[in-house]
Amino acid sequence: MSELKEFLLPDIGSDAADVTEILVSVGDMIKEDQDIISLEGDKASMDVPAAFAGKVVEIKMNVGDSVSEGQVVIIVDVAGSASTDAPVVAPRVVAPVEALSASASVEVVEVCLPDIGGDEVEVTEVLVAVGDIIEADQDILSVEGDKASMDVPAPFAGVVKEIKISAGDKVSEGTLLLMLEVQASGAPVAPVATVASAPVVAEVAAPKAAPAPVVAPTPALAPADIKASPSVRRIAREFDIELGAITATGRKGRISKEDVQKYVKRQLQIAKSGGGTGNGLQVLAYANIDYSKFGDVEIKPLSRIQKISGPTLHRNWVTIPHVTQFDEADITELEAFRKEQNAIAAKKDLGLKISPLVFMMKAVAKALQQYPNFNSALSSDGESIVLKKYFNIGIAVDTPNGLVVPVVKDVLNKGIYDISRELGEISKKARAGKLTAKDMQGGSMTISSLGGIGGTQFTPIVNAPEVAILGVSKSAMKPVWNGTEFKPRLMVPLALSYDHRVIDGADGARFITAINNYLADLRTLIL
Known part of the structure; x- marks a missing residue:
């Protein structure tokens, strides 16, 4: 029935x-x-x-x-299931029975953290103070976890009597947040049929918070290290704005609604003037063509990575004034040394294989140290550059679902063996589709290597907010004139693309020449 x-x-x-x-x-x-x-x-x-x-x-x-x-x-x-009344959803309220009687005027209740969809989160900011009079649904603290950042609202109005947590504390569902003095008639508690000497505890569940959508081929929309309330993040999503492009002026580095509004106004001014980042370009839409009238076709949806990376690559291509510098590096001695080290590693059963890319990473990190402008990012207003003091190299990895760019950290201070192990692990993780946003953040510069596939040259697109990218093609034996005769040398084609707003052509030539020198003579990497 x-x-x-x-x-x-x-x-x-x-x-x-x-x-x-x-x-x-x-x-x-x-x-x-x-x-x-x-x-x-x-x-x-x-x-x-x-x-x-x-x-x-x-x-x-x-x-x-x-x-x-x-x-x-x-x-x-619900036939066959235990019938239950619809639950009241609110944080747990604890109060003595005497305080729940109709004759009581005020009572002190505990406000606990509801279910926010994660095991544990960190308190990033306490938004109220002892003595504050707060309203129902007023935000009382901000928390940040693996899935999302969010503000926690008060379940009802009252006066803050005591705060039980501080910024930086780790909290989870049921953690006591604060003591609140409320009007007895306004406390959302169930009627008590019988009076007991022990406190009455009514526990109820809150809806689970859903993960905030992550849009990231490279550090993308709303990375976890950016502090902003859910309402601010929602506004940014509605305007298709990357929070990383907005300068935060709020307390403790938080992005406020005013920061988003200022950014939108600035971009509108740039678009009206037709200058700046180039967002004012008027591009014709593609014609809607029925290709099936020309023959058999198959509709194949873009992968999630392609849908994410496509607009980003398009933005980078049309808004960054690219210059690409081409050259060839002599890696004859490097290749002999690499094969020798791989043989030694095999004998010692170290379980690793050193690829030419590892030496490229070391050479690029060393060149970044020598030419700091390449290890930078252009500020969102285009009036300054941010010079990075770390040397993290992004590696473009081809996966079944599309191109991703995991980042290997602190390359300058790591040895060849350590980089080889880390590169192997992160490449496997990328191809298995298990990379997190954190794995793809914080790059100084990216290397895109097609040497294992083929080709002689290509023009890589700068992986903004970085300002340069190195493209590596397939190496080949070539006759090279040494001053007296032609000698067979193993040469690898390199293509350095860079943002001309930050880097001049002369500096581009110096940078790629420095990389060539480091690859030609590995001893210079330790100088």
Whole structure:
């Protein structure tokens, strides 16, 4: 026998939110706490779990609908499942029984961290102080975890009596945040039928926060090390802005709404003038052609990586004034040394193989130390450059799903064996699709090597916000004049592309010449 029950949207910490995804269909059998819809509001993105198990009979909303607390989400046939009342969603409230009586005027309650979709997060900022009068849904602290950054709202209004956490603390679901003095009539607690001597504890669950979308072929949208509230991140997504391009002026390096507004105004001014980054270019759209009328066709969707990297590569190509410097490096002695070291490593059973790319990485790191302008980034306003004091080399890796650029850290201070091991590990991780955003951040310069595939030269696109990239093609034996005769030498073609706003042609020539010298005589790398 059917027993239909309405599931109502619980308190989600804001007046309304948009439905971004419906995770169930009519006829599905769902479990208690199974996520059924995804929402996005001003404060956070989140998944809403079911309050009870059963069969989905009807879905009462569509993607794009704006919903609020108490609205019917789905109708479930709970026949055969234990019937439960719809839960009240709020942080845990603990108070003595005496304080819950109708005659009491005020009470002190505990506010605990609700379920935010992760095991543990770090408190980045406490937004209230002892003595503050706060309103319901006012943000009381900011936290940051592996999945997202978010602000935690107060479940109800009151006076802050005591704060139990500090910035930098690690907290998880149920951690006591603060003590709040509230009006007894306003405390969201269930009526107490019997009086007991022990405190009454009412625990309820909050919706799980959904992971913030990551858009990153290289350090991309909203990397984890950028501090901004969910509302600010949402505004940035709506305007398709990379938070890394915005200068933060908020407390403790946080990006504020005003920072985003200033950035948008500046970009609009640049677009109107037709200058700056080139975002004012008027590009004709492609014609919509029916290719099937010319013969058989197959529609193959772009991979996720291609969808992400395509717009970024296009932006870099049309907004950066590229110059590409071509040259050849003599790696005859380097190759002999490499083969010798691989033979030694095999005898010692070290489990590694040294590739020519490892020496390229060392040479580039050394050249970056010699010419600091190459180890820099152009500021978002285009009025200064940021000189980096670290030497991290990005390596373009070809994977079944597209090109990714993991970063090997501190190359200048690592030996050939260490770099070889790390390069092998990160390449396997890339091809398995297990790279994280952190693995692809913090590069000084990128190397794109096609030597193992073929080709004589190509023009690599600068991997912004870096200002230069080195392209490596297939090496070949060539007759080289040494002053008295032609000698067979192993030569590798190099192509150095750089941002002409930061680097002059003369410096480009010096940089690629320095790389050539380091590769031709490895002894110079230790000078």
